[in-house]
Amino acid sequence: MRILTRSDLARVELVPSEVISVVEESYRALASGLSVNPSRQTVKPPDGHSVGHALVGRDGTREVVAFETSYRFYPRRERQYTTLSLYDDESGLPVALMDCARIATMRAPAASALIARECAAPGSRNALVIGTGVQGRQALPYLMATMPGLERLMVYGTHPDGLRAVRGAVPGEEVEIVEDLRAAAGEADVVLAAAGPKTPAAIEAGWLRPGALCVLVGYGLASSTLHRADRVLATSAARMAVTGTDLADARGRLRPVDVELPEVLAGSAWARLDADERIFAYNSGLAATDIALGHHLAQKATARELGQVIDLWR
Numbered sequence: 001m002r003i004l005t006r007s008d009l010a011r012v013e014l015v016p017s018e019v020i021s022v023v024e025e026s027y028r029a030l031a032s033g034l035s036v037n038p039s040r041q042t043v044k045p046p047d048g049h050s051v052g053h054a055l056v057g058r059d060g061t062r063e064v065v066a067f068e069t070s071y072r073f074y075p076r077r078e079r080q081y082t083t084l085s086l087y088d089d090e091s092g093l094p095v096a097l098m099d100c101a102r103i104a105t106m107r108a109p110a111a112s113a114l115i116a117r118e119c120a121a122p123g124s125r126n127a128l129v130i131g132t133g134v135q136g137r138q139a140l141p142y143l144m145a146t147m148p149g150l151e152r153l154m155v156y157g158t159h160p161d162g163l164r165a166v167r168g169a170v171p172g173e174e175v176e177i178v179e180d181l182r183a184a185a186g187e188a189d190v191v192l193a194a195a196g197p198k199t200p201a202a203i204e205a206g207w208l209r210p211g212a213l214c215v216l217v218g219y220g221l222a223s224s225t226l227h228r229a230d231r232v233l234a235t236s237a238a239r240m241a242v243t244g245t246d247l248a249d250a251r252g253r254l255r256p257v258d259v260e261l262p263e264v265l266a267g268s269a270w271a272r273l274d275a276d277e278r279i280f281a282y283n284s285g286l287a288a289t290d291i292a293l294g295h296h297l298a299q300k301a302t303a304r305e306l307g308q309v310i311d312l313w314r
Contacts, residue, residue, distance in 0.1 A: 001085075004098035004298060004307040012300045014106065016113070016145040019293065023110040024265055025061060026292035027235075031266035034060030037288040039238065049075050057287035059295065063089045066291040068100060084294040096298040096307070100290065103297065105134050107289045108194075109142035111235055111261070112215050115281045116190050117146035118264050118271040119233060121211035124189035126152040128178070130203070130220035131195030132162025139192050139217075140170045147190070154178045154188065156201060156220075182207050189213065193220030205229070210276040217283045223247045227255045229280035233271060235261045239284040255280075 029035040040055040053070040065087045072080040082100035087093070116127075127150050129139045140153055153175045155166045167175045178184040185191060185207040194217040195201055201220040205228035208214065214225045226232065226247050234240040237257040248254050261281075263269040272279060301307055 001094040001312050002096040002298070002302060002307045002309050004096050004301050006099040006101060008301055008306040009099060009102050009297055011306060012297055012304070014297070014300075016110070016142045019106045020110045020113055020142065020145055022292050022296045023107060023289050024114055026059065026286075026289045027114070027262040027265045029059065029061040029292075030286070030288045031262035031268065035288045035291075036060075037236075037286050040287070049073070055287050057291050058089065059288060059291045062292060062295050064095065064291060064295050065089050066287070066294065068287055068290055070100070084290060086291070086295055086298060094312075095295065096302070098294060098298060098307075100294065103290050103293050104285060105138060107285060107293055108135055108217050108283060109138040111283050111289065112139065112192055112194075112217055113142040113146040114265065115215050115233065115235075115261060115271075115283060116143055116192070116213065118261070119213045119279050119281060120147065120190050121213070121272065121275050121277075124211075124213075125150060126154070126188045127190045127192065128154040128156065128184050128188035129166065130156050130181075130191070130193045130201045131199060131218060132157035132159055132166050133194070133196055133218075135194035135217050136162065137165045137169050139194055140166065140173075140175065143190070143192065144170065144173070150190075152176065152187075154184050156181050156184065157195070158200065185212075191215070191221070192217065194218045195220040205278070208278055210278065213279045213281065215281045215283055221280075223249065225278075226280045226282075228278070229255065230277040231258050231273065231279045232256065232282070233259050233261060233264070233279060234282040235284050236286055239286065240282045243284055244282055257282075 036058040070082045084100045086095035191214045202222040205224040234257045264271045
């Protein structure tokens with residue numbers, strides 16, 4: 001078994017277009033039935049001081065079975081550990097046991113970029129990113145990989161270092177820092193909300209222009225953008241029903257999902273039906289994309305002889 005640490009994986013270079021290609025392939029495999037993406041199992045203590053997740057999935061394109069685990073501990077300083085173990089389902093041999101943190105930081109912006117490519121109205125030129133954390137900093141490089149025609153790039157955030165990092169993530173491109181969020185939202189063709197839970201941002205549906213696309217990765221959108229949308233897309237309707245409960249209306253209900261991203265990418269459904277539709281998209285993680293991206297990373301790391309090979313079963 002090859003053990004790949006966070007430091008090992010940081011030495012593997014991947015450009016946004018490469019990551020997007022792997023993620024798109026995994027969505028297509030899921031839509032075709034080649035891959036299996038079951039629900040995760042979750043455990044919590046009564047006082048809620050920690051949470052553990054576990055799931056198993058299979059990538060039929062790569063012939064890989066994987067187990068993904070996540071453990072988050074909240075008291076005092078928050079700690080989180082995620083792992084992915086991969087097995088070759090043709091040879092029956094283990095591939096790698098690896099840290100999973102980097103996978104999530106790439107998978108989410110890649111999915112958002114695919115959503116934007118499929119859902120943005122024709123002629124979209126203006127993009128607004130909300131948040132300057134890990135996801136906010138990754139958003140624009142990935143978005144520009146699928147929408148090279150973007151002309152105006154805007155960012156809203158409250159942390160000076162984060163704002164500088166967002167600007168630095170797209171060298172040679174001018175990134176406009178906005179303070180009037182309502183005005184910026186009204187001018188944006190694509191709004192990507194990737195802020196943390198403490199953000200003061202909460203864009204309302206009435207602020208958006210006709211044809212606008214809103215993509216929710218973290219926080220930054222009010223629930224009205226979901227409930228008043230003309231069309232709703234999700235990477236997974238089942239995952240949205242579990243993790244999107246903060247968007248529920250006064251009766252505890254979510255706006256139904258009209259279409260899922262895997263079927264759009266597979267060509268079996270339309271993302272947008274009209275140029276003036278306001279679309280809400282919910283981007284949640286799926287095991288299928290993590291498996292594909294993790295396997296791709298493991299292959300590149302193995303080619304460079306990174307990590308340490310150990311015999312766990314000797």
